[in-house]
Amino acid sequence: MTKQTFVVLAYMAIWGGLALYVAGLARRQARVARQIEALRERLGRGEE
Amino acid sequence: MTSRRVPLLPLLSAVLLPAAVAMVFFYAPTERTMGVVQKIFYFHLSLAAVAFLSFFVACVAGVLYLVRGKRRWDAWGAAGVEVGVVFTTLVLITGSLWGRPIWNTWWTWDPRLTTSLILWFIYTACLILRSAVESETRRATYAAVMAVAGFVDVPIVFLSARLFRSIHPTVIRSDSVGLEPSMIATLVVCMAAMLVFWAGLVRLRYGLHLQEAELGDLTRRLGG
Numbered sequence: 001m002t003k004q005t006f007v008v009l010a011y012m013a014i015w016g017g018l019a020l021y022v023a024g025l026a027r028r029q030a031r032v033a034r035q036i037e038a039l040r041e042r043l044g045r046g047e048e
Numbered sequence: 049m050t051s052r053r054v055p056l057l058p059l060l061s062a063v064l065l066p067a068a069v070a071m072v073f074f075y076a077p078t079e080r081t082m083g084v085v086q087k088i089f090y091f092h093l094s095l096a097a098v099a100f101l102s103f104f105v106a107c108v109a110g111v112l113y114l115v116r117g118k119r120r121w122d123a124w125g126a127a128g129v130e131v132g133v134v135f136t137t138l139v140l141i142t143g144s145l146w147g148r149p150i151w152n153t154w155w156t157w158d159p160r161l162t163t164s165l166i167l168w169f170i171y172t173a174c175l176i177l178r179s180a181v182e183s184e185t186r187r188a189t190y191a192a193v194m195a196v197a198g199f200v201d202v203p204i205v206f207l208s209a210r211l212f213r214s215i216h217p218t219v220i221r222s223d224s225v226g227l228e229p230s231m232i233a234t235l236v237v238c239m240a241a242m243l244v245f246w247a248g249l250v251r252l253r254y255g256l257h258l259q260e261a262e263l264g265d266l267t268r269r270l271g272g
Contacts, residue, residue: 006145028256039270
């Protein structure tokens with residue numbers, strides 16, 4: 001492998017890794033928000 | 049933070065991060081001995097700096113949780129540990145990719161590398177602990193103790209290349225910085241960009257932790 005290849009791999013690891021982490025966080029946040037919304041609805045119906 | 053507010057940190061990151069990458073490749077000169085591989089260093093060091101900052105946040109939040117017992121300190125601690133582990137993982141990967149062409153090896157048991165790996169193990173164990181304990185209070189207490197105790201390794205990692213015989217380069221010394229002025233400017237922009245991005249990530253993870261805690265509360269209310 002040439003020196004350039006190591007630089008490309010390092011930058012791919014940095015931005016790929018960070019992008020995956022941010023995407024994972026966003027997905028988790030969306031899922032949790034949906035679940036909270038559903039549970040609040042159920043609680044609201046129960047109190048009625 | 050309400051959704052109407054301008055997302056300042058993501059916007060700033062979207063400007064600073066491409067600017068930092070552009071400076072690395074188009075402004076900073078190519079180092080004479082290492083060649084183009086030295087360009088890994090700018091983000092390697094920035095990632096390491098914010099990883100240390102993450103663990104510092106986790107340590108302070110851990111102390112505050114143990115003293116005050118508030119859920120928000122546990123959330124800051126969880127955010128600090130998780131983001132810190134992500135950044136330390138990237139530090140180890142980029143360091144290895146720098147080491148292969150320069151030292152002719154992917155890994156060596158140098159004091160800086162070894163202490164960094166120990167740091168990664170300590171805080172990864174803290175993450176595993178968080179997912180293993182069921183009770184929220186016990187989980188938060190154990191994680192806080194581990195985050196505080198684990199922080200002892202951070203100054204050891206920082207000083208390892210200075211105190212012990214190490215082949216790891218020390219660019220920033222007490223009396224000087226071993227870089228060209230244009231390289232220093234690039235490094236400063238990279239560190240600023242990574243700091244802003246890190247702050248956004250920690251804030252995001254903190255919010256998610258609070259949401260997950262709220263979800264737990266709601267589930268318990270419905271279950272009981």
